[in-house]
Amino acid sequence: MVINQQKSCANCKHCLVGKFCSPEWISKVDAGKNQLLYRKGQYIFYEGALVFGLHLVTEGKVKIISNVSGSKEQIVRLATDGHVLGRWGDKEDIYENSAVSLEDSVICFINNDLLHDVCLANPEFTFQLMKYYASELRKSGKQIKCLGQMPVKLKIVETLLHLVEIFGLDSKRNIAAAISRQEIAEMAAVNMEQVSREITALKKRRIISTNGKQIIINDLEKLQEIVATQMDILDLDS
Amino acid sequence: MVINQQKSCANCKHCLVGKFCSPEWISKVDAGKNQLLYRKGQYIFYEGALVFGLHLVTEGKVKIISNVSGSKEQIVRLATDGHVLGRWGDKEDIYENSAVSLEDSVICFINNDLLHDVCLANPEFTFQLMKYYASELRKSGKQIKCLGQMPVKLKIVETLLHLVEIFGLDSKRNIAAAISRQEIAEMAAVNMEQVSREITALKKRRIISTNGKQIIINDLEKLQEIVATQMDILDLDS
């Protein structure tokens, strides 16, 4: 994936602009937006920086992270094609999270002023954006519940399911994203050692397998059953 | 606070409808909305129920809770005057949280169809609603970080600060809401005993005091300092 020229929002499969704005406004956004390619691991914006506008993920995968006391990171949220990063910002508004691409990603940037104009002129777009945030808030609530109330093993299983939900599975049932054990740990708010132990346990039960760093989901239903019944993996017989 | 008649959105201090909709649409909402008084402890909507529309808190205090494995509850979010409960729902959309009033509260209900019409006709309203959800998502991220990465003592201090932020302090520096220890525990994802211990510790340091169930914040700066520096309360000398 290499882009040398800007792609119009009209041709963008998932983008809210292309789907819900009038043709004339799509042109205006095309003219005013800034489409960039971010390499794997690159920061899209930084915690503490001023919010100049909104980022839309054209194509790629992104993690939204928050730094904890210098060293540790918490992954707050994931984003992929069609998702939105950051938010409209009042002046002096700063980001409290950073966004980092998990793979080479194309991201559109729309500044605050343009965004406001687009929103006022295209209420259906604004409505959909509103729904998007409401839906993310809902997911966020789910994560709060998960982090707050579940034992470590279930947090990890839940995280695996979450990864499948966001990124999906490829033809070989691999989780379709290059996610490290460390990143799974940062999502589940657990240490890497526990993730490793849990993955080993799930492999022993043939529920998942691994191929290098790739995780293969053999039995999605079983994983869902585990969280649904709060089952302890070790309770299962082989 | 007793209401026998519906109050117009135009006279509602915090409501997004009154502030950002045109006069004619305020009338339409007044005609179509449903304003109800919920007594303390009453459910406004239930986890698992169909989403028929949006609730706006005219006046009062509400907790959004999620049930965990039958018995335990996690408080996901708090709401007060001007805040929004639930979200616009597609058909067959269900709530994954319940909303319960913490004190007698007046809540306006706007159904999905009316909400959609209002949004399309009043883009500035929709824009503000979008910003509201984005801002709640931001707060939610903060809570995820807090629950995931902080030791119990800091979770509790953070929760106290959060309560102050949402509900404020009255003239005697009481947290202006009737919150039980159990509810603080459900916010911080900790058990009640730990909350009790921590409150005792903070009292010994004169940072807070209590009057029955009321919590008095003597030294807000100190509380903020504790979370900012990840300080252990027991490390402080009296």
Next chain:
DNA sequence: CGCGTCCTTGAACCGCGTCAAGCCAGGTGG
């Protein structure tokens, strides 16, 4: 082939959740 990075596995410590007992305030009824 040697080095670095990421992952795995084992062992030990300790934070915190659970259990249990007692306390305090408010409400109720004799």
Next chain:
DNA sequence: CCACCTGGCTTGACGCGGTTCAAGGACGCG
């Protein structure tokens, strides 16, 4: 008006789950 009861809160003791520490192993890369 006091005795009792109930529900929420406090405090202590104990044990377990999970984090931390430490020692390899696997893999890729120069």
